[in-house]
Amino acid sequence: MKSIRTFRFFGCLLAALAALGLARPAAAEWSGAYPYKVTATVGMVGDIVANVAGDKAEITTLMGAGVDPHSYAPSRGDAAALLRADAIFYSGLLLEGRMSDMLVKVSRQRPVYAVTELIEESYLLEKEAGVPDPHVWMDASGWMRATEAVTKSLIEFDPANAALYRSNSDAHLARLKELDAYARKTLASIPEKQRVMITAHDAFSYMGRAYGIEVHGIQGLSTESEAGLQDINRLVEMIVQRRIPAVFVETSVSDKNVRALQEGAKSRGHDVAIGGSLFSDAMGPKGTYEGTYVGMIDHNVTTITRALGGNAPEGGMQGKLKAK
Numbered sequence: 191m192k193s194i195r196t197f198r199f200f201g202c203l204l205a206a207l208a209a210l211g212l213a214r215p216a217a218a219e220w221s222g223a224y225p226y227k228v229t230a231t232v233g234m235v236g237d238i239v240a241n242v243a244g245d246k247a248e249i250t251t252l253m254g255a256g257v258d259p260h261s262y263a264p265s266r267g268d269a270a271a272l273l274r275a276d277a278i279f280y281s282g283l284l285l286e287g288r289m290s291d292m293l294v295k296v297s298r299q300r301p302v303y304a305v306t307e308l309i310e311e312s313y314l315l316e317k318e319a320g321v322p323d324p325h326v327w328m329d330a331s332g333w334m335r336a337t338e339a340v341t342k343s344l345i346e347f348d349p350a351n352a353a354l355y356r357s358n359s360d361a362h363l364a365r366l367k368e369l370d371a372y373a374r375k376t377l378a379s380i381p382e383k384q385r386v387m388i389t390a391h392d393a394f395s396y397m398g399r400a401y402g403i404e405v406h407g408i409q410g411l412s413t414e415s416e417a418g419l420q421d422i423n424r425l426v427e428m429i430v431q432r433r434i435p436a437v438f439v440e441t442s443v444s445d446k447n448v449r450a451l452q453e454g455a456k457s458r459g460h461d462v463a464i465g466g467s468l469f470s471d472a473m474g475p476k477g478t479y480e481g482t483y484v485g486m487i488d489h490n491v492t493t494i495t496r497a498l499g500g501n502a503p504e505g506g507m508q509g510k511l512k513a514k
Contacts, residue, residue, distance in 0.1 A: 220276065220348040229275035231286050232259050233473040234327045235305050237483040238340045239279050241362040242355055246348065250275070255475045258442040264289045272296045277347050279340065282306040283314070283324035285471075303343040305336040315395050325470070329396035330370035330487060334363055369484050370400075372507040373491045377401040380500035386434050387494055388425060388451065390443040393470040403494070408447040422447065426454035429462050436465030436497040442472040465497025479510040 220226055225248040230236035236251040243249075252268050253259050259281075269292055272278055280286055280293060282304030293302055306326060313332065314322040326332035341359040345352045377385070378401070385403050387394060392407030406428070408421060428434070429451060437452065439445040448464065455462045468490050474480025480489050488506040495502035505511050 219346075220350075222276065226276040226348070227274060229271050229278050231278075231280040231289065232471070233476075233481070234333070234483050234486070235279050235281050235336075235340075237473070238305060238333070238337050238362070239344075242337065242340050242358045243344055244354065244358050246351055246354070247277075253472065255441070255472055255481065257472050259285050259471050260287065262286070262288060264292050268292070269296070273299065275300060277343075278302045279343070280304055281324060281327075281336075283322050283326070285324035301343075301347055303340070303347075305339050305343075308339040308342070309335045315399070323392075323395055325393045326396055327483065328394050328470075328487075328490075329400040330366050330373060331400060332396055333483065334366050334370075337362055337366065365484055369487055369507065373397075373401055373487065376491050376495045376500065376502045377403060378500075379502070380495055380498045383432070384435060384498045386428075386432065387498070388429070388434065388437040388448075389468060389470070390438075390440045390445065390448050391470065393440070394468075397490075401491075408451070409443075422450050422454060425451055426458065429455045430458045430460045433460065434462060435499060436463045438465050438494070438497070439467050440470040441467050441474070442470060463497065466493035468493060478512075479508075480512070485510065 224246050226246065228239050228243065228247045228249045230239055230249060230251050232253050233251050233255070236249050239247060240249050250271055252264075252271060253262055268289075272292065273296060278293070278296065278300055280289070280302065283306050284290075286293070296302060306324070309326060309332065313335070314326075316322055326336065337359060341355050344355045348355075386406070387398065387403050388406045388408070390407065391409035394403075394405045394407070397403060398405035406425060408425065429437070437448055439448045452462055452464065469480065469486045473483065473486045474489070479485035488508070489511055492502045492504075492506040492511060496504070503509065504513060
């Protein structure tokens with residue numbers, strides 16, 4: 191694997207990410223009334239802030255259920271929401287690529303924090319010409335690192351409530367450890383030859399590495415990359431030869447290419463099922479269990495396990511998943 195320290199990594203990532211960290215206002219410490227206003231770019235980020243900040247923060251998320259951050263085009267309304275915020279949290283690693291310029295500009299007036307800033311380079315996966323894979327939330331241990339970064343940032347922003355943030359963070363980290371253990375045990379129940387997951391785009395590599403699943407995305411890291419006929423045919427060949435029982439669609443990505451895989455396999459005598467719809471770059475609807483990070487990963491792990499022949503309770507880790 192090429193070193194992540196490449197020209198493209200520093201040229202793109204430092205311009206859009208490190209500059210944000212260095213451009214924070216000098217007087218970032220909170221001195222106003224509670225709750226202060228936080229704007230988060232994506233639901234997974236907002237979920238961490240909500241768990242750590244508790245009732246000290248009122249959180250607005252720009253991209254909700256079913257929204258693809260890779261192709262998201264920010265609006266004037268988004269700019270206004272950022273400027274109304276007292277603090278802003280984003281994922282980083284170029285997930286919000288089209289928002290980079292807007293975040294840089296806003297960072298001159300508001301504190302802006304990347305939740306992936308404490309993740310060491312040795313953890314990151316490099317998939318495309320020196321650009322790191324941004325989908326670290328697919329591994330619960332990766333999102334533990336993000337939780338630690340949010341905790342650090344909130345203490346920096348509002349040191350008066352440092353003890354509360356540490357306590358809330360410890361409680362949330364305990365939930366993530368439970369989730370990690372559930373994912374590890376449940377996915378391991380899939381017969382070894384069937385631990386192959388094929389999805390609409392390459393969002394699950396951290397999950398694959400963490401839990402021993404071979405993963406393949408039809409499209410690349412970004413949903414804006416195009417899948418060619420050669421890619422489809424290659425995966426159809428794999429599905430047929432290895433008798434893979436199921437492939438997966440995603441809630442924030444078109445299912446067109448996955449359906450093409452299914453049709454291609456069927457034309458060659460192998461019926462491959464759609465194993466379910468996974469949450470990749472967005473959580474479920476607000477107010478639902480799947481609309482939380484824990485619920486999102488619980489849903490994915492449980493759905494994948496059951497579709498590929500493993501053992502998982504229909505209701506998931508806590509019995510809270512919607513019955514299918």
